[in-house]
Amino acid sequence: MPRAGLAQKKEFVAKALCPRILVVNSADLDDTWQVNNADSFAELLSPFGQDVSAQITIQDGQGAPYFLDKINVKFTTDFVIDKQRQPSGAEVDELVTKCIGGSSASEHADPAFMSGAAGVNREAVALEEISAWSPWYTLFRQQWVNQMQASEHESFMHPVACMLAVSSSDADPVGSLRGLLNHPTVRRTQTQSFTGSNLVLYYVVVHDERRTADVQNIDHRFDLVRKAFGQNCSLLRINSNTDLLDADSSDRAKISGIWSSSLATAQPLAAPSEKVYGSMLTMRDVAALRDAVKQMMVRSVVPHMQYVVRILSDQTAGQRRGITGRLFSAGRRYFGASAKASSTLTGVDGDIYFRYDSPEAMMRQLADYSFMLKDFRFAQSVYQVARRDFLAEKAWKCYAGAQEMVGLSKLMWEVQATKAEFDSNFDDAIATYLHKTQVPRTFLAVRSVIMYYELLKHHKMHSFAPVALLRIPRGFVSLGALMNEQAAYAYLKLTPRSEVRKFSFYAMIASQMYQKSGMGELSHRCLRMVKLALATPVERRQRHADDSENENENEKGAESKTEVKTKKDITENSNSSNVGSIVARSSWGAIDSFINHELGRQYSAVQSYEEALQYFMALVGDDKIPPKLQSKYLQELLQLFLESDDRAAKGSAEGGARRSNIQLSIPVIDPHMARIIMSPSLEGEDGLLEWRLDGSAPRPAAAPASALGSALDLNPGRGSCCAVGEAVAVLLVVTNPLTIGVTLNNFTLDCEFTASDDVEEEAASAFEVTTVSSVILEGGQTTMVTVEVVVKRPGELSITGAKYLLCDILPTFRPLKLPGRRLNNTKEQQAREVYSPDTTLKFRVSPDMPHLDISTEDFPDTLMSGSMHQSSVIIVNKGALPCHNIVLWLSHPSFFDVKSPRTRAEGSECADTHEVYTALDKVNPAEVMRVPNTLQDCSRFVLVGEGKQQCPEWSRLVPVECLNPGETLVVPVWTRGDRVGAHSLSLCVGASSNTTLKSSESRVMRSRAFDIDLIVTPSLRVNAFVRPSARCPRERLLGIEIENMQTDLNVQLVQTTFSSGHYELTPILAQRQQVEGVPRRVVVGPRQTVSMMYRARPRQVEAGDARAVPEQFTINALRQFIYSNNKPTLLPEPIDLIYSNMVLGDHSGVDCVHSSLQSYILRSQAFRRRNMLRANYPMIPENYHRVLFPLFETFGIDFVLFWNEVGGIQRSGHHSITGIDLGVPHDYINEALNPPTQGAARAWLADTVNEREALVQSIVNRPNALTHRHERPLDVSMRVGAIRQGASSESALSAMYVADITVTVYNHSWRYAYDFALDLISPADLDQIVPDRVRLDYTGSRSAWSWYGKTNHELVVGPQASVELSARLVCLSPGMFDIGLWKLSAAALEPDASASGDADPRDSPALRLPFSSKNLECVLHPLQSYFVDINAAKLESYS
């Protein structure tokens, strides 16, 4: 390997700046070197100038001896001082290119430190030399130095000696030698070189062994020469291989190798010549040549140089030493201008230099000679002095040269120097070369940089190198690239730790410069180094020893953290596809995108499209790149793809298949947002919902199918399910992260289908995916893309990814894969991150699945409260199977009246429309009807199927048996504005294909849920109020107040209907209406209020009709529920409801007893009651409501008001009030809370007791327990009987009127008999007896009348019975008196006790129970005045 021969570092400098010897030979000697294929006699000698082992002790400038081991010498044939060649940019480029081309391909391979995947291999960095990383630099350096020219400012290229050679065959060698002294070269050297006439001449007589004729004269002639020229002579015998024997070819090769290797070292770029050097020489001749050179050096040249040094040292000592020299020079500068002028000359380049005999030039020569003799210390001191002088004379080139040499001497001198001592020298030298001389001395500056850099490398002071290298002149791009690369390596070689980040920066600069100068390969190499460096973890600096322990620990922590991160990075890389590993990924976004872009471009330039595409794709996917570059990158990517595609098409078909799998990160498709939507063309939400029989809302089927199992084998845990041949939409959310717009063409999905049937068919043909031809995404835009999939066979389809052409060019595939739920069941799963397979983008195609088109029609969004609006749900069976089971669920049953569904054949219109109000000409004023009193679930309707078992029997809904394929089912649904406000109603239709699911508690059905938003505006406000009847204690008066809330609408009241289990209500008609007999229709104008009064009279209960009252049922059931272990199971019995209708006006009324309207009203009531119970009894589970509470209470009254709109669109509607409480029954719920005397389950556990107590408390504290405050179990009424004047027997009363009053006390209670005490109060005693708050409005005269006789009665009144007692009052004069003044103290009797009659009611155990109705003991006062008219006309004759 010839490179190994190239001088290293310090040697390099020494060799470059070695002494030169001029060789001149006589013409007859030419043949001697020509036969040996040498170009000149100098070339024949040159190999032996290397490392001449001098082995002599010489004296330095100050006379101290030192040992000179080796010395180099170079032989030249010419000497001339020319104008310095200034390398042009093109020349430098050419040189660099040649150097790079000159290094073999194997040397262009990546350096060893790049071998690792995880960054720069630091060990390799430490082991290797920089020169191994860039062999072309070594070549370049050698080439550059080879171009050195002799210059006036330094003596290095000037010959120190001249060798004159003549042939031994010359008859007069002395004469020839003298003749050679006049050789023009020698003459020129003697006049122009530093050495001048002091040039040492060395005389050589060369004997060519081939000339055997002269052999006897050799010694004689040599003696002549020696006599003439003294010691500096030698005789050289060569060319002894006279017979041209090549017997020993290895010898031949060895001899030839001496020259060729020497040539390769000196001129590494020259083509290896085929010439065989030294063909006439034998090993003995070679030794003779080497000996001759050595003799010349040791005997003549070195001593001469030493002599010159000594002479010059003496001559210039004054300058160098002490103040005198300085004064002398100062004096000369200031006082002797002429002397100064004489010593300076202007050189060929226009720079000032000094005459060779001037002190300055002599100093320089002295220093140079010392340098050549390796006396660097002395040389440096001399250079320093000379430098000062040059500076003073503004001889910039000389100054710069001296500066450079100062630095070089310091570094050559083995002592370690600090930066300040040499770096500034070089800095100054290079700056002066470049900026201060007449012409920028580019060559010298670069030479200086090269030598400085070599010495820095030698001293391992890499930290100075980058700065030094970058001092090269600007404008040479390739040179800059070379130097920047070296600078980068210098950073890498820094001790104690390499600066990888700096390395990456300079490598990047080098890469760009290489790129600029057209050396793509090296640029690429540099860039890859940058990428690698960026991936290198940063090596943390170790703290100094004096730092505290604590900090050390911190540092370690940080280090390990970095390590962990690195590991993570590595695993990340290995996990991701190979894209991740080749593409730059650091956290510095702009750097990454730059590197990726450059590498991509470079790869595409060398047509390796595979890598280029990956880089570009990484580039485009990065959303941090600025907008301007985004479009550029994208276009480049597309262009690149087109090119590569062209090539692939030309090449092979293999390319096409591979290309379809390009994965690009833009645009972003979030798999989390992807949705599968069944029946996309319809409204509502499709899904598999779990339906429960208890009427709760269908909920998403979450749990796996229960053990009862569904015949459908719907596995709800596995995502959605659709019917065969059904179109399924897949909704993808596509976001463009770039700021530029892109289009996606031919957007479609990639699916995998697994068939579940056994049909042998191609799986691909089993489904069809639609293609969206173009999706346009503006910058930053997010759109939804819907793709429809139709599967034609049962099985399972999973969507694996999206495919599209980016910008109509780049086929892209985006996998849509997600981890599923995080599993957390087993210990192993908890310890690691385990995910279940994802099912969101997977659906099953089931052959059993019903395929229905369900749509809603004409659902209103605004309604007046109470008004009805007809809408319908239309169900079309589109599947291949008949559908046997369709169920409708309503969130608010009181808002919807569902009528019997009708099927209709396809195409034909359904003729019959359902009217919600059935007109009836003759409406019975009172009608009794038995209705079930159970709280049924009223939110579920069976539309298709055997609905009898599942429907409440009073729901007058007749389901359809079966919905055959192609049939249409129309379900009329009336929407009613039940309550004022904005409502969000939901409606859900569930369907399954078979009917075998009756028994299961819940089932999973395919369901479609609709949300209906409805705003109900107020129309009428209806209030009810209750009064006791003063006339008849059994009756109560019910007032209905109707207010029209509308501002411009007249409402006509059509009919009122009351339903109650106990009361029959008759209207109290106004006088005029009474005359006509028929109440007129009442029109309520805008903002008007109308009130109507009704009399509520208890129905006569026939004897024997001892039906259990619902209240009693509740008491028993609740008590059992609380205190028994056996929960109640009995349902309440049906109740007879009395419907009291009143048609207003003589028109036809509304049938609400026998029509389907009744069932709707019942449903609404049940719904409201359920809601009420849910709110009141939160502790009672809802599934017990049915067995605890009946739908109707006996004494509640439900009121329905039907109305018509007058004018306008003639809307009609109804309002209803449920549960009007006449205030009669007790607060019976509390009684149920008392534990039964027997049969109570004992609670063993404290928990059970606490639970029970909490339940009891919650019932006691129920929210509306206080609303029953108007309950009055007893009512009192009075009737005036006979009125007499002047009771004969008692004279005191003779002048007074006496009236018999019959007082009736009625017991409203159905349960208790009451023991009561009635005090009749005279007005005079009013203040004493009656508390203030009662009857404050008594305005009658206090003294006008008084009770007379017994005013205190104690009696017992049975349940729902009345007791009459008589009293008397007296008054002085006739008149109207308010006699409603009494006080009734009542106490309930236990039902049993009252029957026996003998027990003391106050001792009844019921009354001492902790929970009791507050009506069990009560004090009642009259609520209203009761005027009686006592006048003379009514006087009876006193008998």
Place this chain on the structure above:
Amino acid sequence: MSATYYFAIVGTNDSPLYEAEFGIQRDENKYLNQFIVHAALDLVDDAQFTNNACFLKTVDRYNDWNVSAYVTPSNIRLMLLFESKADEVVRAFFMECHELYLKTLMNPFYEPNTPIQSLAFDSKVHALAKKHLLL
């Protein structure tokens, strides 16, 4: 006068937590900014051991560009690339940025050593730049 500044907060693992450019924006040279600052981290690593102060003055130079650094006690490095500016001004800017960073650090929702996404932080840094650098 072209006033271009590139400011970066570099986390302990050498990844930028926050980047901002002030003054004249030059998109095409953005990678150079990052490169210079990234390379200067090597010098910061050295300089922080020779200097007790947080503010390390100008740590690196490349052509006309200067890089100043400020190392927080938690080894977060604030780096500013600029052409010419007085040390004092840069120091004041760094001090206030450090304070802002500390406030961000106190946010319980901010995971230390992760990129700072907060828009409020961004606008405050820009306000600081306007106050100190872009006069």
